[in-house]
Amino acid sequence: MPLSQLLGPAAQSLLRACPTEPALHRRDDSALDREITLHLMDTHIDHDLLNPAFTAAVRDGQAVHPGRFSKDGRMRPGKLRALLDEGHTLNLRELQRTVPHLAELCRAIREETGYTLYVSGIITPPGGRGLRHHWDQFTAVVTQLHGYKVWPVWRPEVELPMDDYLDSPAMWTREMQDRWDTTEPYAEYHLGPGDTLVLPRGWVHSPHNTDGETTSFHLTFALRERTVLDLAEALLATALPRQEFRAGIAPDDLREDTLPETLRTVLRTLASHLDRTDPAASADLIRAGLTGRSR
Template sequence: MTTTQNRPATALPRVITVAPDEFAATHWGREPLLSRAADIGGPDGFTDLLSSAAVDELLSRRGLRTPFLRVAQQGKVLPGGRYTGGGGVGAEISDQVLDEQVMRLYAEGATLVLQGLHRLWPPLIEFAGRLGTELNRPLQINAYLTPPSSQGFSTHYDTHDVFVLQVEGTKHWCIHPPVLPDPLEKQAWGGRADEVAATAQGEPALDVVLSPGDALYLPRGWLHSARAQGGRSLHLTVGIRGLTRYALVEELLTLAMADPRLRASLPYGFDPTDPEAVDGELTETVDALRSWLTTVEPAQIADRLRRRSWPAARPAPISPLAQLDFADALAPAGMVTARPGLRWRLDRENDGQVTLHSPQRTLTFPDFCEPALRLVLDGESHRVGDLPLEDDADRLVLVRRLLTEGVLVPA
């Protein structure tokens, strides 16, 4: 069995000043990291990813709809009806962004939050693919455009790690330690608003102004608030979806449904308010669970975690028409490579076949295709005629199928 994904890892040095090993050991999930522009590429470090001109393009000419835009004012998210409406003749959609309404709200001090840019804006699609592969985690990228001397959100924490990338303007950040270390997604800051507010009154762990090209890493749970300085501020937030030990527990409990002892009903007349009655059943349940846990195979959990995490991260985009044209005209001299960012797993079966698993589908091939599959999926560029199969006819059949299934792309 082989499990992998394909894309060169080159994005992390753009956002951290320390070596990846040091980042993993000292900062990942533990401590914030401030990286100054001078050490990671200079003050224009992120303008290739987004700019004010790009924001104007998205807001006015791309038919943007909710929820790809949120608008926040005085710490509250405004209803979408305040800045969306119909798209006009031929685009009868009721929630398209109205650029003149957005302009008015921004001029009145509202912060604009462009969401899901890793699915919308080509430079960020590419950047998210590279960084996500390097971290081996799904990413989301939002942009925050804040008017001069304004604050979009009050002190809060996120339930995922983030990189903050300052693109234009300056922003003053106050960072405080967590009130709840490593919060899960279901443990949002609103349930601890009083603790958050009280902690925010204390001495910050980090009090810093981000300038263009600066980057800030924040583990989940760290409290933060930010205010634009004299001019408008544009920054990107890269959200990193974590995988926790609690996820292992959730998958274990799902598998535990297979044990009849754990599916058994509690006794007739059981009183759930009686501590003594609960104690007896709890003891038996824990004993049954402990016994069942010794039977669990790591491969079972790995398979469930794969099905949980793979769909959260999409591979690199493909051009459907160009892809089909390339497949139709394919010749032995054609060059192909694995689709960048594609997660895949290759299993040898007992019936003389190999199975290729990917997030979108499962494909089965004769086992003599295994060497060719492993070669063509290794992330390098390959000439079709060089694949280890019997003849060019077999090579073309295999590669055409992988192209039309979105597994390979032209090199």
């Protein structure tokens, strides 16, 4: 079971239901712990193997301009290491694009879950903090691999954010920040090597490295939960072979005064199609799309 590399015996729980509360799990010594090490990330940093488009350096909520560590789409030798030494947290996104073990693991997890995902490596120097309070639009599976990190979490400000809808940067207010700064968290999790934290989308967090001597390194597997809307869109896509859905619509039928009637016609056509759609006959095609087996 691919998820067991992240969650150990608790992997089955993530397959049965979408999480609604944070949960801390202890995983067994897995291939993930053996293959993905801080030394491996140091190699990527020091040999300039990273893609600047997927790299960020942040300290206490402030990100540095990419020009401080990259130029013309390439890493500037030694600059990212210097930022880490100065106390910046490094966010190395989309590692599954360049690390073979993570590429294979993510492909297997997508096949297992039907979810798309990506992996970020987060390296925080002793006593450091990267991003401040924020929430994610995905289920975060946080695997601590080296050092220690404290994760205070607060209850969601919004319900079930996704992609660009109810996302943290757009919804943030000073009132929210003041409240997080002055209220105790809902819970606080202390992660060390071998620990995995599952954080449902929307839960506010502000992790930091409280250890004054040890660098913290964890991977965040960003699992994009499939939603009812996803399956509704997949069902709509089954209409493509039908000619009436490929027919063009004239500009006159898109005017402000004519569009309502045009939409009523489309709704009737759509309702007729969905009423005749056999879920069993569509399931294989839709599942293939979810797992990436279709083109």
